[in-house]
Amino acid sequence: MSTLQHAWLGNYEVSSTHCTGLTFARHSHDECVIGVNLIGEEKVWLDRREFEAGPGSITLYNPGQIQGGGAAHGAPWHFVSLYATAEQLAADLGLSHVEFDHACCFQPDLAQRLAAAIKGALSADAWLRERNEEALVLLLGEVVGVSGVRLAGSPKTSKSLISRAQELLASQLHQSPPLDQLGDELGLSKFHLLRAFQKETGLSPRQWAMQLRTCRAKGLLRSGVSASDVAHDLGFANQSHLNRHFRAAYGITPGRYQRVLKR
Numbered sequence: 001m002s003t004l005q006h007a008w009l010g011n012y013e014v015s016s017t018h019c020t021g022l023t024f025a026r027h028s029h030d031e032c033v034i035g036v037n038l039i040g041e042e043k044v045w046l047d048r049r050e051f052e053a054g055p056g057s058i059t060l061y062n063p064g065q066i067q068g069g070g071a072a073h074g075a076p077w078h079f080v081s082l083y084a085t086a087e088q089l090a091a092d093l094g095l096s097h098v099e100f101d102h103a104c105c106f107q108p109d110l111a112q113r114l115a116a117a118i119k120g121a122l123s124a125d126a127w128l129r130e131r132n133e134e135a136l137v138l139l140l141g142e143v144v145g146v147s148g149v150r151l152a153g154s155p156k157t158s159k160s161l162i163s164r165a166q167e168l169l170a171s172q173l174h175q176s177p178p179l180d181q182l183g184d185e186l187g188l189s190k191f192h193l194l195r196a197f198q199k200e201t202g203l204s205p206r207q208w209a210m211q212l213r214t215c216r217a218k219g220l221l222r223s224g225v226s227a228s229d230v231a232h233d234l235g236f237a238n239q240s241h242l243n244r245h246f247r248a249a250y251g252i253t254p255g256r257y258q259r260v261l262k263r
Helices: 086-093 108-121 126-146 159-171 179-186 190-201 205-222 227-233 239-250 254-262
Strands: 002-009 012-020 023-027 032-039 042-046 049-053 057-061 067-070 076-084 104-106
Touching: 002 126, 012 108, 032 108, 042 057, 057 108, 057 126, 076 086, 076 108, 076 126, 086 126, 086 190, 108 126, 126 179, 126 190, 126 205, 159 179, 159 190, 159 205, 179 190, 190 205, 205 227, 205 239, 205 254, 227 239, 227 254, 239 254
Parallel strands: none
Antiparallel strands: 002 012, 012 076, 023 067, 032 057, 032 076, 042 049, 042 067, 057 104
16 A cells, blocks of 8 residues: 655656555666655665665666665555656756766765655645755755766856846746746756855745745835735735745734734
């Protein structure tokens, strides 16, 4: 018996599986497959060799590799997976190509962070999915690094380049541009865009856009615009979405903020 959550996040396919005694026949994938084992021991057969991957292990499969295995009969197993074409993964990380040298890496801290980002990518909240896409890109840089792939150094980025990114985000606050579009506009891979933006601002592009959106919401509320209209005008999913982010930023709900101003 198994429970599967599955979603597409941009060009990544992600899933979370809870099961008991699940096994897979020998098979291959066209994509790179990255898995994180959270509970249970996985016995893996890969290209005529066998190994075990327990909690804290990250498994890495190149396209076309024959793999199989699973958990022992009756044994609980919880794992998350990410699928991406080698070409897409290379483009996102600013590499000419990607090929994993190690099939299994025991990296408990990285495994937990990667699993948390994949689970976040399964959220029904669009903003959380976008935030976790950013987190995944940065974490995938770490994953390919521990797998034996050498990442190129970050290209030099000027403050004017990051300012251009901020201008693009500010001009499309109601619907922030996808990372691919933002990176293409600036001539950077997703990975190098995120690293440069965070280094300059301390925030990811999505976080920066949300703080600006929330700041503008405060100004509109101060001028008497209703919370529901503010949410609509600034591209929040709904009023409760505005409430959550406004309260996180200012410690007060939009409604209460307007009532306080009227006193």
